Amino acid sequence: MRQQQGLVINSHGRFFNVESNGKVYQSTAKGKKTEFVVGDTVAIDIINDNQASITELVPRNNLIYRSDHYRSKIIASNLSQLLIVIAVKPNFNIGFLDSCLICAESSAIKPVIIINKMDLPESTEFAQKLTDLYANTLGYEIIKLSALNNCEQLGNYLKNQRTLLIGQSGVGKSTITNQICPEANAKTGEIAKYETSGRHTTTHATLYHIDGNSDLIDCPGLQEFGLFHLDIEKVAWYFPEIRDHLGNCKFHNCLHLNEPGCQIKTMLNENLIDSNRYAFYCRLINNLKTKKHY
Ligand SMILES: Nc1nc2c(ncn2[C@@H]2O[C@H](COP(=O)(O)OP(=O)(O)O)[C@@H](O)[C@H]2O)c(=O)[nH]1
Numbered sequence: 001m002r003q004q005q006g007l008v009i010n011s012h013g014r015f016f017n018v019e020s021n022g023k024v025y026q027s028t029a030k031g032k033k034t035e036f037v038v039g040d041t042v043a044i045d046i047i048n049d050n051q052a053s054i055t056e057l058v059p060r061n062n063l064i065y066r067s068d069h070y071r072s073k074i075i076a077s078n079l080s081q082l083l084i085v086i087a088v089k090p091n092f093n094i095g096f097l098d099s100c101l102i103c104a105e106s107s108a109i110k111p112v113i114i115i116n117k118m119d120l121p122e123s124t125e126f127a128q129k130l131t132d133l134y135a136n137t138l139g140y141e142i143i144k145l146s147a148l149n150n151c152e153q154l155g156n157y158l159k160n161q162r163t164l165l166i167g168q169s170g171v172g173k174s175t176i177t178n179q180i181c182p183e184a185n186a187k188t189g190e191i192a193k194y195e196t197s198g199r200h201t202t203t204h205a206t207l208y209h210i211d212g213n214s215d216l217i218d219c220p221g222l223q224e225f226g227l228f229h230l231d232i233e234k235v236a237w238y239f240p241e242i243r244d245h246l247g248n249c250k251f252h253n254c255l256h257l258n259e260p261g262c263q264i265k266t267m268l269n270e271n272l273i274d275s276n277r278y279a280f281y282c283r284l285i286n287n288l289k290t291k292k293h294y
């Protein structure tokens with residue numbers, strides 16, 4: 001049997017498509033408990049022209065996943081960048097955006113926010129408000145786009161990166177993917193039937209090559225983004241507006257909820273910290289507090 005290295009480009013249940021030397025092998029991991037994910041580099045044994053067996057995982061540089069009280073789900077690995085796609089339609093959820101940013105911060109992966117569907121008239125005000133807070137106040141990069149028209153602005157961002165597109169269903173991730181990689185032929189506009197039916201919650205993220213050194217991963221099926229795996233003590237570091245003032249509270253282990261002498265609370269009262277972001281912070285902390293009871 002020949003052994004070689006490959007890249008996991010997508011998965012279906014216990015099958016992983018592994019690309020190696022320009023060929024794609026349907027692969028399984030015999031007798032291994034390890035779960036593999038898009039972006040993993042693995043060692044494979046070639047069985048025949050179409051099939052291989054995964055024998056080993058090359059250690060990951062990073063791994064992003066989501067989790068709730070009961071389980072966690074790995075999404076992708078070895079990323080250099082997270083493009084968080086949002087749009088005024090069909091159902092913008094600011095908590096989802098905040099969760100994606102915390103995910104990026106906690107994994108030390110650079111996030112970029114894409115506001116898509118700028119061709120819709122209601123996008124102008126929407127984009128202005130979000131730009132004020134997320135770019136001008138918090139310092140995140142924002143790109144405004146109409147993927148239906150073109151995605152040329154993304155070219156420079158995607159070069160020499162492995163980028164994961166995340167966002168709620170219907171924001172335009174697959175449309176962007178098809179603009180960037182026409183051969184991807186990703187299905188668009190197919191939200192209701194398949195992504196939201198309870199039985200089909202498996203995500204089929206797929207990696208596409210833009211060029212020899214740039215990859216794009218389209219990831220469907222995320223409606224919520226649990227962060228149950230975070231350490232409660234570290235969460236404040238993932239909020240730029242809190243991070244910059246840590247150490248100024250009376251208690252060194254202040255969680256910035258109701259402690260006396262809390263600098264963050266003071267700043268909130270002076271409107272120096274956005275109240276919705278702070279409310280999101282509190283929800284996250286209070287959710288993580290329930291972990292202790294298990
Ligand atoms: N008006 C408008 N519609 C868009 C744009 N980009 C995508 N759409 C539409 O939004 C719907 C969902 O797009 P899709 O790419 O499937 O979203 P995904 O679920 O994030 O992959 C489709 O009907 C697209 O045609 C855009 O820039 N403007």
Ligand SMILES: [Mg+2]
Nearest residue numbers: 173174187220
């Ligand atoms: Mg899609």
Ligand SMILES: [Zn+2]
Nearest residue numbers: 249254256262
């Ligand atoms: Zn505090």
